Amino acid sequence: MKRVGRFLGRLRAFIVRDFQLALSYRIQFLFRTLEILFFVTTLFFISKIFTGGAVTSYTQWTNPLAAWITGLAVLNYFMTGFSSFANAIRQEQAQGTLEGVLMTPVSIPTFIVSSSAYDFAQATVYSSLYLLFGWLFFDVRFQGNFLLAFLFLIITTLVLASVGILSASFAVVFKRGDPFGILLATTSTLFSGVFFPTQLLNEYGGRILGGISRFLPPTYGLDGIRRVLIQGQGFNEVREPLFTLLMFLAVLMPFSFWVFSRAVRRAQREGSLIQY
Amino acid sequence: MTVPIPPPDHDHGDDEARETPAQRVAISIRQLSKTYPVALARLKKFFRRKATNPVEALRDVSFDVREGEIFGLIGRNGAGKTTLTKIIATLVQPTSGAVVVGGFDSVREEMAVRAQLGLATAEERSFYWRLTIEQNLTFFARLYGLADARARTRIAELLARLELEPLAHRRFGELSTGNKQRVAVARAMLSSPRILLLDEPTRSLDPLAAAATRALINSLARDADMPVTVLLTSHNLAEIEELCARVAVISRGQIRALDTPERLRAVHKNAERVRITARGLSTEQARDALPQALGEFELSGDGRALVVQFTRAVDDDKLDSAVRALHDAGGRILACDSERATLLDVLETYEREPQEGVET
Numbered sequence: 001m002k003r004v005g006r007f008l009g010r011l012r013a014f015i016v017r018d019f020q021l022a023l024s025y026r027i028q029f030l031f032r033t034l035e036i037l038f039f040v041t042t043l044f045f046i047s048k049i050f051t052g053g054a055v056t057s058y059t060q061w062t063n064p065l066a067a068w069i070t071g072l073a074v075l076n077y078f079m080t081g082f083s084s085f086a087n088a089i090r091q092e093q094a095q096g097t098l099e100g101v102l103m104t105p106v107s108i109p110t111f112i113v114s115s116s117a118y119d120f121a122q123a124t125v126y127s128s129l130y131l132l133f134g135w136l137f138f139d140v141r142f143q144g145n146f147l148l149a150f151l152f153l154i155i156t157t158l159v160l161a162s163v164g165i166l167s168a169s170f171a172v173v174f175k176r177g178d179p180f181g182i183l184l185a186t187t188s189t190l191f192s193g194v195f196f197p198t199q200l201l202n203e204y205g206g207r208i209l210g211g212i213s214r215f216l217p218p219t220y221g222l223d224g225i226r227r228v229l230i231q232g233q234g235f236n237e238v239r240e241p242l243f244t245l246l247m248f249l250a251v252l253m254p255f256s257f258w259v260f261s262r263a264v265r266r267a268q269r270e271g272s273l274i275q276y
Numbered sequence: 277m278t279v280p281i282p283p284p285d286h287d288h289g290d291d292e293a294r295e296t297p298a299q300r301v302a303i304s305i306r307q308l309s310k311t312y313p314v315a316l317a318r319l320k321k322f323f324r325r326k327a328t329n330p331v332e333a334l335r336d337v338s339f340d341v342r343e344g345e346i347f348g349l350i351g352r353n354g355a356g357k358t359t360l361t362k363i364i365a366t367l368v369q370p371t372s373g374a375v376v377v378g379g380f381d382s383v384r385e386e387m388a389v390r391a392q393l394g395l396a397t398a399e400e401r402s403f404y405w406r407l408t409i410e411q412n413l414t415f416f417a418r419l420y421g422l423a424d425a426r427a428r429t430r431i432a433e434l435l436a437r438l439e440l441e442p443l444a445h446r447r448f449g450e451l452s453t454g455n456k457q458r459v460a461v462a463r464a465m466l467s468s469p470r471i472l473l474l475d476e477p478t479r480s481l482d483p484l485a486a487a488a489t490r491a492l493i494n495s496l497a498r499d500a501d502m503p504v505t506v507l508l509t510s511h512n513l514a515e516i517e518e519l520c521a522r523v524a525v526i527s528r529g530q531i532r533a534l535d536t537p538e539r540l541r542a543v544h545k546n547a548e549r550v551r552i553t554a555r556g557l558s559t560e561q562a563r564d565a566l567p568q569a570l571g572e573f574e575l576s577g578d579g580r581a582l583v584v585q586f587t588r589a590v591d592d593d594k595l596d597s598a599v600r601a602l603h604d605a606g607g608r609i610l611a612c613d614s615e616r617a618t619l620l621d622v623l624e625t626y627e628r629e630p631q632e633g634v635e636t
Contacts (some may be wrong), residue, residue: 006421009418009421010418010420010421012418013418013419016415016418016561017404017407017411017415020407020411021404021406021407024406024407024447025406050497095401095404096399096401096402097401097402097403097404098402099367099397099399100402100403100416100463101419102366102367102390103365103367103393103394103395103422104390104416104419104420104421105387105388105390105391105421106419107323108389174297265369268367268368268369269313269369269371270312270313271310271312271359271362271367271368273367273368
């Protein structure tokens with residue numbers, strides 16, 4: 001209990017610090033909000049091109065705007081889960097503040113998780129804005145069990161966070177040139193069904209291209225969330241993507257922690273932990 | 277250098293007075309070695325790329341720092357001071373050997389070690405430049421686990437003590453280098469640590485602020501309730517001499533000597549030139565009064581004051597007998613200066629010497 005209290009205290013310290021830092025760049029929030037609003041508006045007008053012509057066999061895509069903004073909101077969250085850990089390390093290394101932080105009795109895992117917390121809070125706000133603007137200005141209606149959608153969101157984020165820990169391990173040892181980031185960021189938009197149904201990859205790109213999406217956790221996360229929020233499906237209908245995500249988690253989470261602990265040990269041996 | 281004239285019945289120098297009594301060990305370093313491995317050595321070998329040699333930063337370093345002691349570490353750039361400090365601070369792991377801080381091993385119990393340590397380096401970048409001093413210190417206080425009320429009190433206390441109160445709400449990036457350094461000292465003291473690692477704490481300070489910081493370091497070590505152990509790394513040898521009970525000379529990764537500053541100087545230059553200025557005596561009276569045991573000496577005078585100069589061994593009685601003789605003959609001693617070896621001489625000696633015997 002004491003350890004939990006201590007962890008929460010440190011978590012709060014990092015969130016307050018990042019909030020204070022964000023406040024020192026006040027205008028950024030305003031512009032990001034406007035950017036989301038303009039993007040959702042643009043998508044609304046693009047969606048009007050397809051009005052009455054959307055192929056009904058792709059049930060999640062009968063209202064493309066709903067599918068897009070759900071995809072973007074969720075992808076934004078997933079990418080935060082994936083990138084924030086490595087960013088936390090890289091940023092503190094580059095700023096030179098890692099030495100100060102690591103001189104306090106804070107373990108490296110606590111530091112990484114805590115210093116990513118504000119990113120998640122921010123991502124929650126920005127992701128919600130996609131959905132809020134869609135609902136408020138463009139009559140996008142969501143249905144289904146929001147808790148179930150949230151469960152998908154959490155599990156997918158944890159899976160991507162595991163990949164993010166691998167990415168952070170890379171940052172700890174090699175500092176730059178993270179291959180996980182490049183792979184996941186570039187493939188997710190194309191292969192995970194953010195802007196179009198993944199079935200189209202099979203139809204137009206063949207089985208090999210279509211098969212790539214099956215190896216990407218965001219595909220299952222997005223599919224599950226859209227099934228719940230857009231199609232209104234319940235737990236029994238979304239068990240398959242949910243269990244697939246849990247399998248990803250069971251493999252990736254312990255593996256990433258093992259790799260990370262080795263990376264930290266190596267950096268401490270080389271004396272490069274605080275270097276950039 | 278001016279030394280106080282010892283009163284006739286004073287039979288010990290100020291080195292014993294400054295030494296702390298035998299106390300518990302705060303930092304124990306045993307056979308510590310650190311060789312920085314070559315990054316990606318195996319990969320470089322595989323691709324037959326020319327790899328640099330591993331860097332041996334520390335070799336077989338062993339010493340203890342006692343509780344409440346101010347311990348100085350001197351050496352040239354690249355001698356191994358920073359590596360040693362970082363190993364004690366758990367930021368770097370040793371290749372072999374052990375560092376025990378307050379009973380905790382720096383590798384196996386790093387959290388416990390960090391909880392007892394405060395580190396202040398001259399590195400300005402270890403703060404958040406867009407946050408104020410107060411916000412920075414509050415953040416670090418929370419990482420140390422200080423409750424909000426305690427953190428507020430402690431920060432206010434430190435800001436007052438380091439004369440940073442008027443700057444509390446200024447962004448760190450807007451501070452002068454000297455003030456940034458004082459904030460670093462404040463951060464190191466946030467958790468009231470038992471051990472302070474100070475890496476050139478007065479490097480960028482003006483003379484008054486530097487003197488205040490030295491006084492602060494001194495008072496921390498002399499605190500009757502909870503004396504703080506200080507490991508001080510500095511290129512300012514006068515500062516080391518003023519503050520430290522013991523000094524270790526590190527050269528090319530090895531501890532070459534470890535003793536009180538006075539003994540280190542004495543070992544390296546056993547003789548010193550003494551110059552006594554007195555009034556109320558003629559040169560003839562002084563010549564008659566000075567004892568035979570003084571050996572060769574020079575006498576000069578300008579009618580108002582008389583100057584006696586002679587060479588003596590650092591720990592012999594010549595100074596004492598000369599002062600007594602001049603005093604007994606009716607002279608008034610105005611000043612007594614001596615030119616003796618400094619820590620710089622000590623450092624230079626070890627830098628010139630080959631890496632063989634290690635005197636500790």
